[in-house]
Amino acid sequence: MALLEPAAGAVEAPRLPVLPDAGALNSAHGRMAAADAMALAVRELFPGRIALVSSFGAESAVLLHLLAMVDRTVPVVFLDTGRLFAETLQYRTRLTELLGLTDVRTIRPDPERVLAKDPHRALWMTNPDLCCHIRKTEPLRRAIEGFDAWFTGRKRFQNAVRANLPLFEAEGPRIKVNPLADWSSADLAAYAERHGLPAHPLMAEGYPSIGCVPCTSRVRPGEDGRAGRWRGLDKTECGIHVALGIDGGGAEPRPRGSDTSSEASMPLWKDGKFLEDSWTAVADDAPLPEGRAAVSLKRWRAERDELAARNTPLALLIPPGSDWRDVVPDLARFPVIVLPIEKYGDGRAYSIARLLRERDGYKGELRVTGPYIIDQVPLMRRCGIDAFETNDPILVAAFERGVWPEVKEYLQPAIEGGAEVPAGTRPWQRRRRAAAP
Ligand code: SF4
Known part of the structure; x- marks a missing residue:
């Protein structure tokens, strides 16, 4: 049961008969500035058929601000996993109001799936891939079903997996648009300062990357910005970008290193x-x-x-x-x-x-x-x-x-x-x- 909350009066636009090819889009527009790429996607490539998916995390304000400059009515999908910091929920409300976003949709995992798979709320510890699958991949897949494209806030500098991130990506039947792909940390900070964007409150407490409470820890001086995510686990991504794009998100992840158990191999x-x-x-x-x-x-x-x-x-x-x-x-x-x-x-x-x-x-x-x-x-x-x-x-x-x-x-x-x-x-x-x- 998806808990998507569409804005009152939202109108479904017809799907584009033929989606633009990601390779062709990159050839034509791959070096476009973020704001221009977002305007192109919203107004010309996917009018009425694109959403932005935001975690309202540490670096989310920049992408949301860019979108608000283009069109405040574009749907923003916010995934509330049920394990988020209270500060993130407050930040969502604050940014939504500040930027005047009119269609922020909060989606949540299917409570029956969560109850069946994670009755003790300890799945993050025993099988974090499955935890992300039921709390993130499944609800997000349902939420973006009606769109031809979606914006993500991923950047190349974030980790090795994202090092070659293009502006446009094919993802099954959709296109993912990554306007900030070539932005650096300094670019983000400068933009946020220039536009007076409020920082996520946990950044001041040593959290440069913020996800779910159990899987987010403080980052020490000199560590990579995402070192606090899934610390101690063999995991660097929640998996939604892989699951949605490659295998359709259908298969449930099995516990790492075990067929039947959720073995934790920590010293x-x-x-x-x-x-x-x-x-x-x-x-x-x-x-x-x-x-x-x-x-x-x-x-x-x-x-x-x-x-x-x-x-x-x-x-x-x-x-x-x-x-x-x-x-x-x-x-x-x-x-x-x-x-x-x-x-x-x-x-x-x-x-x-x-x-x-x-x-x-x-x-x-x-x-x-x-x-x-x-x-x-x-x-x-x-x-x-x-x-x-x-x-x-x-x-x-x-x-x-x-x-x-x-x-x-x-x-x-x-x-x-x-x-x-x-x-x-x-x-x-x-x-x-x-x-x-
Ligand atoms: S980030 Fe952690 S708590 Fe959140 S869905 Fe993934 S494994 Fe579960």
Whole structure:
């Protein structure tokens, strides 16, 4: 079920009988300036049959401004994956109003597909290609079905895959127009400054490229601008430009490196050293492998008797926001419990860890995985987390050298020691109690 929201009164124009050839377009207009190319596409090549697809990310304002200069009524398709930063949604509203865009259409993934494939919201971690497929490729394919062409904001400088990006590209039955293909980072910054375009609010916080929350991390000085996207994963693109153009987007991506599972092959820091991880995270609808497998809370509940009869041990994955009290009697069966961290600043895995240790008496391995950063590790350890999946070079170095930042204020009380107030309180409450006579 697509959630496309067309503008009231939008009129469908008839499809062009024969689409222009991308090669011929590049021969005739391939060196055209961005603004001229957009005007040509909107007014002459694809009148009424072109849309712009925008993520309202870090560099989106320039393309949207160029479009607004040509025609504010051209449809702008915005893909809300359900995993975006709140700042991105606010930025969409702000830019839409500022530029006077009259037909911004928000599309979303099919909720039934998401529920079926990603019930725990951890698919980004176990099979990010499939996550992008259901959250991006499928809804976008539906959204652009009625158009002959669409504008993208891709640039050659962004990565090696885009190094030869032309102005016009054939994409199945459509033409993709990349007006900013030959723009540099400096060109974009200069244009934005010249026209007073507001920056995405997260850029000032160290995010030069912004996508979904779980798959976007800060970029350190000297790193490539897109280094924060899918950090630690063998993935640099969401796949929509490949899937829509080459295979029609029909096939579901399989987990990388595995036929049946969603194996995460990240190094694991435990007991003072890095280990080869022997656990395989398994999707709810995938058969279990022979060896050690990590299953979700949902799957454990649904298949408890069958799973409990297995001879090989199981690990349990508890996503943020879960209530696992009904399975507390089973916890001792699991030598490992996996806690996904969805984003920096999300403390729910800490709370789950503390409850598992303090309330439920869990004695096994508590491991975290996800885009956490160096400052979080001391906090996690205080909450009882004792194993860490990571291949972030800064974290790897910190684990190997045992050098950690000093954390001046803890958002979770200590597990042991008795000096701090019980679980569930907040720092300001602790300070107030400490100050009380
Ligand atoms: S970017 Fe990450 S969270 Fe967003 S759809 Fe892709 S894998 Fe999923």
